[in-house]
Amino acid sequence: MLTLTGAAGSRIVGIGHHQPERTLTNDDIAQLVDTNDEWIRSRTGIVTRHVAAEDETVADMATAAARHALQDAGVAPSEVDMVIVATATARDRSPNTAGRVAYNLRTGVMPGQSTPEEEDAPDLRGVVGPVILDVNVACSGFAHALALADQAIRTGSATTALVIGAEKLTDFTDWTDRVTCILTADGAGAFVVQGTDTPGVGPVAWGSEPELTPAVLIEAPDEKFVQDGRAVFRWAITRAADRARAAVERSGLTLDDIEVLVAHQANLRIIEPLAKALGLEDKVVVTDITESGNTSAASIPLGLSKWWHAGKIPAGVPALLIGFGGGFAWAGQVVQTPTR
DSSP: OOOOOSOSEEEEEEEEEEOOSOEEEHHHHHTTSSOOHHHHHHHHOOOEEEOOOTTOOHHHHHHHHHHHHHHHHTOOGGGOOEEEEEOSOOOOOSSOHHHHHHHHHHHSSOTTSOOOOSTTSOOOTTOOOOEEEEEOOGGGHHHHHHHHHHHHHHHTSOSEEEEEEEEEGGGGOOTTOTTTTTTBOEEEEEEEEEEESSOOBOOOEEEEOGGGGGGEEEOTTTOOEEEOHHHHHHHHHHTHHHHHHHHHHHHTOOGGGOOEEEEOOSOHHHHHHHHHHTTOTTSEEOOTHHHHOBOGGGHHHHHHHHHHHTTOSOTTOEEEEEEEEGGGEEEEEEEEOOOO
16 A cells, blocks of 8 residues: 655745836836727726846746745745746746756756855755746646645655746737737746645645637747637636635635635736625735736736735635636635734
8 A cells, every 4th residue: 555644734834926126007008009097907907017127037036936935934945845836938948947946046056057166165966956847827827836736745745845936928928919918917926835734725626628728828939928808708707706616615615714815817807706706805805916917827926925925914814816817727726824
């Protein structure tokens, strides 16, 4: 008989985020395409978004968010034995983004550069590095990555995981398309997840909608983000609530127990009706979309981290995470917010 040696469950012990310095307002967008601030706000809720510099990579943003989360958790990088990065926009294939993050956290230099030769440089010859895994499920990628980390901890394959969502969606934006360029943005968010006797990450509910596979695309050779906005909106309004309810049911809780809703920050016109359909409109509903735009796989951890560090998220309460988008895939779980 096989033996599982893991913890009873996992819990979130630290949260972090990173956003590029440059912000792009709706008025800035209006200089590029035929639109205006009122039109963008009324249709998306977006007011500003952050855009990475040309030389700021997905791995750079993921590393910064990871450092913030580790600091928040009081966990040293050497304690991490699993790094999972959810991203659909990494330009570099190998090493993958998770490998680059692990490398940055342990040595402070990027792959391809020489390791410092000073006498006090660490000798890493005997070190077994963490599991390094990239997950590409677009906008629901972070919820998928968190589920994989939770399951690895439960089976004993990991003890402390860094789960990161990081995107540079503006690299794949057609700045002449007034429908999509108003949405996209860059950033990263991260969780530190550890084993615990009292589970704080619920079972994932996940799946896909095969008929909607062409609804959200980044394809060669153009490699530009395009979507059937009406199809995505229709699905979100008619079916997302059922997928979210499934996640709550699997956790053993009810919607009455949920204190925080963190949905993929796709559009305020999706988030607010979803909260109402779930009966959560009077609870804490993260609406970071207004300040951060759509950051795909980064949007759930980015929004939660910003609100957490701003004191808007209560400690130790059930929060419902639900991601959906490209694929067309969806995933969600109930998590316990960290203690302060």
